[in-house]
Amino acid sequence: MNDQTTAINKINQAIIKRFPDWVQIDEREGYEGLVVETAQLIPFMEALQDEFGYDSLTSVTGVDYLPEDKMEVVYHIYKSTGGSILVLKVQVPRSNPVVPSLVSLFPGAAFQEREAWDLLGIRFEGHPNLKRILMWEGFAGHPLRKDWREAFYEGEFKPYEDRWPEGKVSKVETSNPYQENIRYPEGFNPETWIPDTEELLLQGTASIKTETDDMGLETEQLVVNLGPQHPSTHGVFRMVAKLEGETVVDLEPVMGYLHRNHEKIGERNTYSMNMPYTDRLDYFCSMSNNFGYALAVEKLLGEKYQPPERAQYIRVIMAELTRILNHFMAIGFFLNDLGAYFTPALYAIKERELILDIFEAVAGSRMMCNYFRFGGVVRDLPDGMEEHIRKMVYERLPRQVDEMDRYLVENEIVVGRSQGVGVLTPEQAIAYSAVGPVLRASGVPYDIRRADPYSIYDRFEFDVAVRYHGDVYDRFLIRYDEIRQSIRILQQAIDTLPEGEILANKPAYKFRMPKGESYGRVEGPKGELGFYIVSDGTDNPWRYHVRAPSFINLTGLREMSLGEKVADLVAILGSIDIVLGEVDR
Amino acid sequence: MKGQGILKGLGVTLKHIIDTYLVDIKTGKDRYYNKDGVRQRMTSDTKGIFTVNYPEERLPLAEAFRYVPFLVYDEENGEQKVRCTACGICAKVCPSQCIWITRAEDPETGKPLKTPAEFAIDIDLCMNCGYCAEYCPFDAIKMDHDFELAGYDRVEANIHLKERLLKPASYYAGIRPLNYALEQKAIAEEAERKAARRAKRN
Numbered sequence: 186m187n188d189q190t191t192a193i194n195k196i197n198q199a200i201i202k203r204f205p206d207w208v209q210i211d212e213r214e215g216y217e218g219l220v221v222e223t224a225q226l227i228p229f230m231e232a233l234q235d236e237f238g239y240d241s242l243t244s245v246t247g248v249d250y251l252p253e254d255k256m257e258v259v260y261h262i263y264k265s266t267g268g269s270i271l272v273l274k275v276q277v278p279r280s281n282p283v284v285p286s287l288v289s290l291f292p293g294a295a296f297q298e299r300e301a302w303d304l305l306g307i308r309f310e311g312h313p314n315l316k317r318i319l320m321w322e323g324f325a326g327h328p329l330r331k332d333w334r335e336a337f338y339e340g341e342f343k344p345y346e347d348r349w350p351e352g353k354v355s356k357v358e359t360s361n362p363y364q365e366n367i368r369y370p371e372g373f374n375p376e377t378w379i380p381d382t383e384e385l386l387l388q389g390t391a392s393i394k395t396e397t398d399d400m401g402l403e404t405e406q407l408v409v410n411l412g413p414q415h416p417s418t419h420g421v422f423r424m425v426a427k428l429e430g431e432t433v434v435d436l437e438p439v440m441g442y443l444h445r446n447h448e449k450i451g452e453r454n455t456y457s458m459n460m461p462y463t464d465r466l467d468y469f470c471s472m473s474n475n476f477g478y479a480l481a482v483e484k485l486l487g488e489k490y491q492p493p494e495r496a497q498y499i500r501v502i503m504a505e506l507t508r509i510l511n512h513f514m515a516i517g518f519f520l521n522d523l524g525a526y527f528t529p530a531l532y533a534i535k536e537r538e539l540i541l542d543i544f545e546a547v548a549g550s551r552m553m554c555n556y557f558r559f560g561g562v563v564r565d566l567p568d569g570m571e572e573h574i575r576k577m578v579y580e581r582l583p584r585q586v587d588e589m590d591r592y593l594v595e596n597e598i599v600v601g602r603s604q605g606v607g608v609l610t611p612e613q614a615i616a617y618s619a620v621g622p623v624l625r626a627s628g629v630p631y632d633i634r635r636a637d638p639y640s641i642y643d644r645f646e647f648d649v650a651v652r653y654h655g656d657v658y659d660r661f662l663i664r665y666d667e668i669r670q671s672i673r674i675l676q677q678a679i680d681t682l683p684e685g686e687i688l689a690n691k692p693a694y695k696f697r698m699p700k701g702e703s704y705g706r707v708e709g710p711k712g713e714l715g716f717y718i719v720s721d722g723t724d725n726p727w728r729y730h731v732r733a734p735s736f737i738n739l740t741g742l743r744e745m746s747l748g749e750k751v752a753d754l755v756a757i758l759g760s761i762d763i764v765l766g767e768v769d770r
Numbered sequence: 771m772k773g774q775g776i777l778k779g780l781g782v783t784l785k786h787i788i789d790t791y792l793v794d795i796k797t798g799k800d801r802y803y804n805k806d807g808v809r810q811r812m813t814s815d816t817k818g819i820f821t822v823n824y825p826e827e828r829l830p831l832a833e834a835f836r837y838v839p840f841l842v843y844d845e846e847n848g849e850q851k852v853r854c855t856a857c858g859i860c861a862k863v864c865p866s867q868c869i870w871i872t873r874a875e876d877p878e879t880g881k882p883l884k885t886p887a888e889f890a891i892d893i894d895l896c897m898n899c900g901y902c903a904e905y906c907p908f909d910a911i912k913m914d915h916d917f918e919l920a921g922y923d924r925v926e927a928n929i930h931l932k933e934r935l936l937k938p939a940s941y942y943a944g945i946r947p948l949n950y951a952l953e954q955k956a957i958a959e960e961a962e963r964k965a966a967r968r969a970k971r972n
């Protein structure tokens with residue numbers, strides 16, 4: 186831990202030495218990183234990229250410091266060759282929050298800046314397409330601002346006062362009935378409002394072209410709307426594609442249908458209340474979500490909350506089992522997308538079922554596990570579970586992944602449909618802030634478990650899975666590789682699982698939270714899952730942000746799809762492996 | 771050769787079909803519609819398709835399984851003794867704030883009593899997290915195993931009031947035997963320690 190801090194300090198000093206006028210250390214208590222002059226942000230980032238090798242802008246988000254009348258944009262950036270994260274900040278007045286957009290340098294910032302505009306009202310100057318991304322046009326205000334209140338507002342912070350000792354039960358919607366609680370932006374009339382046409386959606390590109398070819402035939406480009414209720418889009422997600430013949434010439438993803446403002450809920454919650462809410466982000470991988478959130482909060486709480494050995498091992502076991510079940514599902518549903526309707530998916534679900542049985546016995550629920558606590562896990566493995574997990578990871582899972590391999594990998598139709606389709610080069614993958622299997626299938630061997638190890642991953646022997654073509658087929662294959670590596674980790678973990686405590690402290694629901702910020706990240710099955718938390722020393726986080734891998738991986742979707750056939754769109758989307766609970770949050 | 775990959779894959783499908791029939795023939799009646807059969811289908815070496823034919827068959831629920839909470843009462847001389855002391859901790863920790871408690875008052879003095887006059891949980895809001903049971907210091911609220919709560923009415927039926935929430939300790943012991951035994955042991959030990967201390971003082 187201390188080595189890491191000194192290393193970060195060294196880097197910070199080197200950067201300050203290089204740009205003495207542009208940056209300064211963030212000296213607020215508990216904060217880390219550097220504050221950059223707003224006007225110099227672009228040249229500074231350029232130099233950081235070229236001279237220091239910081240090429241992966243992983244997270245962009247804002248914080249509303251209402252009491253100080255300031256808005257802050259927080260950037261987390263790292264080198265794709267490994268090492269810890271560098272935190273950069275830009276501060277602007279709250280009345281006119283304008284920040285230069287980084288999209289020209291890091292195209293991966295595109296969606297995140299739109300999100301910060303949508304939810305916090307920070308304007309990014311120079312952004313090619315700065316419009317709402319999760320909310321709709323008829324939405325008034327920017328909901329993550331501290332002075333914005335939701336329709337069913339009950340209080341600034343939980344727990345609410347009126348629940349005890351004189352609690353009178355009532356349904357909150359009766360106190361604020363539907364249609365009386367809706368606010369529209371000024372000048373907005375829902376009756377006369379016409380939703381964005383497809384052409385407007387594809388704004389920023391030339392509008393639909395009509396051409397006359399050599400033979401005198403008039404041809405016209407065509408806009409096709411996939412979703413939002415398409416059975417193959419993995420949830421309520423929409424893609425608007427502009428076609429020339431069958432070739433995709435432009436594409437715009439539309440999302441937010443499942444948006445519930447997870448982050449606002451999180452800021453009303455106490456720290457412990459957020460744990461079960463994280464289950465609902467990527468609902469296939471609640472254990473990994475718990476892991477990321479627990480790490481972020483434990484970083485804030487300090488040494489005293491370092492989980493005991495046994496808890497560390499159990500955490501790793503659960504996280505790796507989650508990766509296996511997620512990848513089985515990804516493989517199965519990818520085949521669904523290709524048109525192999527449900528037999529492969531059901532074979533995958535079959536194996537997942539047995540892992541879910543483990544989760545139910547250990548955590549009490551199959552999907553909404555809520556298993557991690559700050560400083561450990563909630564309960565120990567029940568009797569006989571160790572033996573069961575051992576049998577699974579030594580016998581069944583290796584056998585089943587081999588069978589899945591025999592079943593699908595050489596299948597000529599799968600190969601024909603996916604090889605060479607939807608290519609993302611390594612440079613593009615880094616530029617678009619792709620993470621996880623998407624990044625590694627493009628030939629970038631970046632895995633947080635190795636590059637910036639957390640928990641006890643530095644103790645296990647495993648290889649970082651990597652494939653080099655960056656096409657749909659490689660993204661499909663890399664999931665097999667990762668399952669095999671996870672099985673290796675699991676075998677080592679279950680063999681060396683120590684006895685002992687599972688929680689560093691007595692069970693508690695209230696914590697003395699020091700002031701400061703922290704960013705905890707894990708290599709989730711879908712990639713880097715980060716939690717950015719700002720604590721003002723009270724029981725509730727001041728800012729709670731989720732860096733969602735599914736959401737940010739979609740930034741590269743357009744790039745992957747350009748020039749492909751419309752029939753491949755669904756395959757390309759399937760190969761990214763998204764879960765809408767996490768995309769829309 | 772073109773087509774080899776597909777044939778290989780079809781071989782896997784065929785194996786699945788054969789496995790399923792073979793297992794059925796071999797185990798016969800033992801495999802279906804009885805507890806041991808279902809249990810066998812949950813082990814790591816189960817073969818073939820292992821779908822559980824719900825609702826005729828059911829997966830055995832793990833002890834840790836949690837659905838919505840209920841309140842525990844002890845039976846003493848035919849009387850219900852509600853364990854809850856209306857301390858309000860569960861209402862404080864509840865992430866979705868779906869617990870409402872009215873503390874009882876002494877009708878004469880107006881002083882608060884250590885028991886709830888009313889207790890309500892809106893199970894539409896309950897996210898089944900289990901915090902209430904985890905942090906209740908009196909083992910008075912526990913997570914139920916009964917998940918078949920579908921109904922036609924949303925407003926009234928899904929707000930569980932005290933009468934509906936209360937279940938006897940014997941029911942709790944039935945669904946969570948290990949936990950129950952642990953708690954009883956702790957209570958017995960505590961009582962012993964108290965008795966020892968009292969004996970010393972005398």
Ligand code: SF4
Pocket residue numbers: 853854855856857858859860861871905906907908909910911
């Ligand atoms: S159920 Fe437990 S935590 Fe809740 S008020 Fe009663 S005694 Fe307190």
Ligand code: SF4
Pocket residue numbers: 838839860863864865866867868869891895896897898899900901902903
């Ligand atoms: S299970 Fe969780 S959400 Fe439900 S009542 Fe208990 S604390 Fe509240």
